[in-house]
Amino acid sequence: MTPSGGGHLSEDIVARARELVGLYPHPRSALIPICHLAQEQDGWLCPEAIDEIAELVGLTPAEVLGTASFYEMLHTEPVGTYVVSVCTNIACMLRGAYELLDHIEGTLGIRSGATTADGMFTLEETECIADCGRAPCLAVNHRFVGDVTPQSFDTLVDGLRAGTLADDIPRHGTLVRVRRQGGLRVDETTIRSEREAAAATAGGQA
Amino acid sequence: MAVTEAPRIVTSRLEYDDSFTLERYLATGGYDGLRKALGMSPEEVAHEVDAVSLLGRGGAGFPAGRKWSMLRKAATTYLVVNGDESEPATFKDHLLIERDPHQLIEGVLIAAYAIQASRAFIYVRGEFALGLERVQSALNDAYEHGAVGRDIFGSGFSIDVVVHPGAGAYICGEETALLESLEGKRGFPRIKPPYFPAAIGLYGEPTVVNNVETLSNLPWVMLNGSEAFTALGAGRSTGTRLFALAGHVRNPGVYEVEMVKTTFRDLVFAPVFGGGIPGDRELKAIIPGGVSAPWFGPQHLDLPLGQDEVGEAGSMLGSGSIVVMDDTTCVVRAAWRITRFFWRESCGQCTPCREGSGWLEKILRRIEDGEGLEADVDLLMDVCDNLAPGVSWPPQQTTICVLGSSIPSSIASAIRMCRDDFLVHVKDGGCPYG
Numbered sequence: 001m002t003p004s005g006g007g008h009l010s011e012d013i014v015a016r017a018r019e020l021v022g023l024y025p026h027p028r029s030a031l032i033p034i035c036h037l038a039q040e041q042d043g044w045l046c047p048e049a050i051d052e053i054a055e056l057v058g059l060t061p062a063e064v065l066g067t068a069s070f071y072e073m074l075h076t077e078p079v080g081t082y083v084v085s086v087c088t089n090i091a092c093m094l095r096g097a098y099e100l101l102d103h104i105e106g107t108l109g110i111r112s113g114a115t116t117a118d119g120m121f122t123l124e125e126t127e128c129i130a131d132c133g134r135a136p137c138l139a140v141n142h143r144f145v146g147d148v149t150p151q152s153f154d155t156l157v158d159g160l161r162a163g164t165l166a167d168d169i170p171r172h173g174t175l176v177r178v179r180r181q182g183g184l185r186v187d188e189t190t191i192r193s194e195r196e197a198a199a200a201t202a203g204g205q206a
Numbered sequence: 207m208a209v210t211e212a213p214r215i216v217t218s219r220l221e222y223d224d225s226f227t228l229e230r231y232l233a234t235g236g237y238d239g240l241r242k243a244l245g246m247s248p249e250e251v252a253h254e255v256d257a258v259s260l261l262g263r264g265g266a267g268f269p270a271g272r273k274w275s276m277l278r279k280a281a282t283t284y285l286v287v288n289g290d291e292s293e294p295a296t297f298k299d300h301l302l303i304e305r306d307p308h309q310l311i312e313g314v315l316i317a318a319y320a321i322q323a324s325r326a327f328i329y330v331r332g333e334f335a336l337g338l339e340r341v342q343s344a345l346n347d348a349y350e351h352g353a354v355g356r357d358i359f360g361s362g363f364s365i366d367v368v369v370h371p372g373a374g375a376y377i378c379g380e381e382t383a384l385l386e387s388l389e390g391k392r393g394f395p396r397i398k399p400p401y402f403p404a405a406i407g408l409y410g411e412p413t414v415v416n417n418v419e420t421l422s423n424l425p426w427v428m429l430n431g432s433e434a435f436t437a438l439g440a441g442r443s444t445g446t447r448l449f450a451l452a453g454h455v456r457n458p459g460v461y462e463v464e465m466v467k468t469t470f471r472d473l474v475f476a477p478v479f480g481g482g483i484p485g486d487r488e489l490k491a492i493i494p495g496g497v498s499a500p501w502f503g504p505q506h507l508d509l510p511l512g513q514d515e516v517g518e519a520g521s522m523l524g525s526g527s528i529v530v531m532d533d534t535t536c537v538v539r540a541a542w543r544i545t546r547f548f549w550r551e552s553c554g555q556c557t558p559c560r561e562g563s564g565w566l567e568k569i570l571r572r573i574e575d576g577e578g579l580e581a582d583v584d585l586l587m588d589v590c591d592n593l594a595p596g597v598s599w600p601p602q603q604t605t606i607c608v609l610g611s612s613i614p615s616s617i618a619s620a621i622r623m624c625r626d627d628f629l630v631h632v633k634d635g636g637c638p639y640g
Contacts, residue, residue: 023368025325025409031390032373036332057390070392070553072374073332090497090529091295091452093543127376127547128294129333132452132527133459142335175332175371178339181346185355186364188324192281194364195322202249 006055008048013037017056022183027057031067035074039173044075072126073142073175080115080122082160083172084108085139088125091132100136101125103150107157120161122172143169209476212438212464215446216422220305226340228347231308237353239425243316244361251320255424257432259444263298264288264379264417265496265525267513269442274321276404278412285323286408286415287314288384289330289337292376293496294547296527298448298460299418303330303337306422307344311367313421315354316428318365321414325366329384332372342369376551380607381415383553394553395607419448419526439465443512447526449473453493454532456481466512470494470502473511474530488533491623495524497544498612500599501619520599536639537620537627542570544616552609559610562593566617573628576636583621583628590614 009017017037020030034056038049045053045068047061054061068074086104088097105111108121115122131137134146138153145156159165170177219225219234231237243251256271277283287310291299302310310328318326328345330338345367348354356364370388372378378387382396385408400406407413423445427435436444443465451473452458461479463472470492474480483489492502500521502509509519516523531540549563566589572578587597594601594611597618601611621628630638 023366026389028390029370029388032332032387033371035373036371067390067392068373070375071332071372074373088543089294089547090493090540090543091458093540094453094529094531094535127550128292128296130291130297130300130331132295132297132450135452135458139333142333144336175335176338176342178342178346180342180369181349184366185349186366190356190364191324194362195281195324198248198322198363202247 006052008046009038009052010041013041014052014056016179017053019180019183021056023180028059031057031059031064032071032074035064035068036173036175039075040175041173043081043171043173044078046078078115079172081120081171082140082169083122083124085124085126085129085142086112087127087129087131087135087137087139089128091128092136095135097136100138100148100150100153104138104153107150107154121157140169141172142175209472209478210464210467212446212467214462215426215435216302216306216309216419216448217460217462219309220301225305226307226344228308228344228351231306232351235429236308236425237312237351239428240312240315240319240353241359243319243428244359244363248320248322251316251428254432255320255427258427258435259442260420260423260427260435261443261513262417263419263423263447263526265293265498267523270416270420273402273404273416274317274414276402277321277414278405280412282324282411283321284408284411284413285314285318285321285326286381286385286388286403286413287326287328287418287421288379288381288415289328289334289341289418290372290379290384291331291418291525292379293498293525293527294544295450295452295493295529296496296525297450297452298526300331300334300337301448301460302418302422303334304340307337307341308348309422309425310341310418311344311348311354313424314367315358315365316424317414317416317421318367319363323365323414325368327368327370327388327408329370329372329378329388332374338369338371345369375553376547377553377607377609380609383607384415385413392553394555395609397606439467439512441466441512442514447511447523449511450527451480451530452527453530454483454487454535455530456484463511466510466515468511469508470511470528471507473528474507480530483530483532485532489530490533490535491531491537491619493527493529493531493616495522496527497529497547498522498608498615499524500615501623503623522600534639536574536637537624538570538574538631539637539639541616541620542567542574545570545613548609548613556605556610558593558604559613562589562610563613565589566613570617573631574637576631576634578628578632580629580632582632583625586617587621590618
């Protein structure tokens with residue numbers, strides 16, 4: 001085993017990852033949130049990131065990869081700057097999702113599952129993203145777009161290419177732009193004594 | 207049309223554009239339910255919730271109060287919120303998470319107080335990027351406001367709440383898979399028994415897992431009392447419920463309606479709800495409670511939206527999703543797409559589910575493509591029988607969790623309701639619906 005020199009994940013990401021570890025009784029619980037952070041930096045989970053995540057949560061790289069590969073949103077291969085996820089599940093299918101997907105494949109010039117040569121777009125067919133009131137719908141980097149028509153999709157692509165939608169749709173990997181303010185506020189001893197006191201009062205009443 | 211005058215319990219704030227902010231929340235009675243709860247004993251709060259027969263709004267419909275009462279006594283207990291809404295065509299929790307996150311957080315705190323939880327985790331489906339941002343932002347504000355953290359509102363009750371993102375896996379909506387996922391593992395459902403995380407849950411400690419909508423009811427229940435809640439609905443199905451209406455209706459969307467007093471017909475056709483089927487086409491089938499539920503036909507339209515009423519008719523209200531399919535719908539294609547979903551989302555632990563879903567998907571695909579045989583129809587039912595012996599409702603289970611036994615619902619429904627559709631595909635060598 002080669003000792004990890006570290007340094008792939010930025011200092012900021014590592015600091016945020018350590019904060020996440022502090023929120024859980026067991027470090028491993030922070031694994032998936034930290035994988036999202038690593039994707040915020042790279043767009044996917046590269047081997048160097050996986051090594052460093054493993055150290056942060058006290059697992060082996062194999063355990064990190066074995067867990068991450070279970071989840072659709074965690075990418076173990078590079079993806080485009082914009083991952084376009086087109087829902088084709090029942091509610092969208094009934095409202096023309098497959099016809100829309102055909103059009104999107106034409107516009108982007110790739111089949112579902114592929115990435116454009118310029119690395120801008122990855123296209124995927126996704127399961128229901130729970131926006132069925134606006135079916136057919138899709139998500140770009142998990143930002144939802146509803147009531148999609150061939151024309152509105154083409155306009156969306158033009159906007160993404162021109163960079164005019166950067167505020168609405170961050171680069172792939174940036175999931176949550178709001179950070180938790182501070183770690184845990186209550187230590188375990190306080191919780192324990194409060195709960196014991198409450199139980200004693202309840203016992204006294206009974 | 208029986209559109210009742212029931213108050214909106216969980217969607218009252220959604221008319222405001224800033225419904226997700228602390229300012230709007232406080233201006234509309236926000237955190238008053240929590241203040242009231244903290245003035246009562248935890249047992250009194252739990253008793254109040256038990257008294258309202260708050261059936262779980264996630265899918266199984268298990269009474270929340272009873273779930274809480276099963277919690278094993280221990281020094282450490284957890285409350286986990288299931289916000290992993292992924293059942294196809296279900297989009298009600300998504301709405302509550304994005305549009306009223308403070309209501310959810312207040313519900314979490316009331317529940318955490320009632321069960322005296324040591325810490326609470328809100329597991330939000332990873333794909334809900336905006337929802338995650340809204341809940342985290344609301345939680346930050348709630349801490350600042352003194353509603354979360356140490357000595358909440360000077361009550362002597364302290365607790366931390368953590369927002370946890372999922373990463374894309376339907377199976378993590380199954381509560382034991384969700385706990386595995388929260389522990390940083392693959393979302394493999396746990397072998398039962400123990401049947402309830404209340405005995406052995408997160409990190410092996412007693413845990414209550416409640417759905418987003420379920421908890422979002424609690425602030426109203428605390429403020430208005432159990433009698434006001436049980437005055438709505440009938441029988442065990444009290445209060446209101448959110449229904450996510452999708453498919454062939456003029457106005458798809460999420461509607462809060464009074465339980466039992468409203469029927470499928472009301473929901474699909476009333477102008478204030480679905481507004482009927484576009485083009486006034488005929489109704490072919492309804493999926494009443496998520497794609498795991500057996501389908502209903504036009505003859506079921508007057509059934510009341512109540513848990514027991516729908517259960518006795520052979521299906522379930524399940525996740526609160528209702529999909530309408532008109533007479534232009536190819537049921538083979540619909541059943542294929544639903545089965546394809548289960549195949550993609552099967553976690554792979556159990557052979558009947560992992561292999562059965564794949565074979566069912568292939569057979570349905572070849573029928574839809576006009577390459578099926580007449581015998582395929584019986585073959586489908588035979589594979590379904592391997593997954594859920596008898597193919598009856600509620601289904602027999604051959605797998606660790608109910609994903610496997612849910613797979614036959616759509617296939618058996620499509621065959622039993624529209625067998626001729628399958629045979630025409632075989633005879634014509636293609637899909638008659640184009």
